[in-house]
Amino acid sequence: MTSAPLIDLNDGRTMPVLGFGTYSIDDPGVMTEAIESGYRLLDTATRYENERAVGRAVADAGVSREDLFITTKLPGSEHGRDTPRAALEASLERLGLDHVDLYLIHWPLPRVGKFLPTWEALVELREAGLTRSIGVSNFLPDHLETIVDATGVAPAVNQVELHPYLPQAVQREADARHGTVTQSWSPLGRKSDLLDHPVLQRIGQKHGLEPGPVVLRWHTQIGAAPIPKSATPERFRANLGIFDVTLDEEDMAAIAALETGERLGGDPAEHEEF
Secondary structure, rough: OOOOOOOOOOOOOOEEOOOOEEOOOHHHHHHHHHHHHHHOEEOOOOOHOOHHHHHHHHHHHOHHHHHHHEEEEOOHHHOOOOOHHHHHHHHHHHHHHOOEEEEEEOOOOOOOOOOHHHHHHHHHHHOOOOEEEEEEEOOOOHHHHHHHHHHHHOOOOOEEEEEEEOOOOOHHHHHHHOOOOEEEEEOOOOOOOHHHOHHHHHHHHOOOOOOOHHHHHHHHOOOOEOOOOOOOOHHHHHHHHHOOOOOOOHHHHHHHHHOOOOOOOOOOOOOOOO
16 A cells, blocks of 8 residues: 655655545545545545545544544634634534644635734644644635744645646746645646546656556646645556656646646636635
């Protein structure tokens, strides 16, 4: 059984560099099989409405809780100084856990204007032991500057849309300035033609990989931590094999040339999700 390597976080902890995304998956059996295949990071959110399924998978997998890394996220409806604790406690009840390993602010909601007091609340939740690490999702560079300047605490992780069409070089540089790991959601460019691109087909043939694992290896080689979603055991098992292959400079340059700059999801500067 293969497990993903660990990546260092800026708070002294570590996190698997490859995780299992659970968005739109509510079958705990699929998640249990992912854990048994070698995945140690499961990513969920209150908005996904599957925290109970994730908790069931954790209980059923037969893997020590301390060997697992569980992430969940605070919904926009709970932004503020006083509401995140109750929101996290409700998530923990659904998960059947006494702590999560990473708690994220799901979206910054800049028009609402409460992401700073929300971040201050997450700092307290970490100090209380309800989460081991804290981070953000979909935060732009100026959002990061705001919370770090005010609190002196940088997010351990910033989870953003990232794939070869949107490599997010500027965002990754901003994250790196704070020692923040850039974690990739939609790493395979869901709802796009990315995996059918002839460049990825060619690189895959060269290395004996399908296009999906090629893209995931690209993520890890640029320093990002992808969390692909798949309910197909053959695919999520194959994804764990990416660390046996190294893409060369020609491969990386060819993938870099695929950039279009177009988002497949919401723009954090204006997207609102409650």
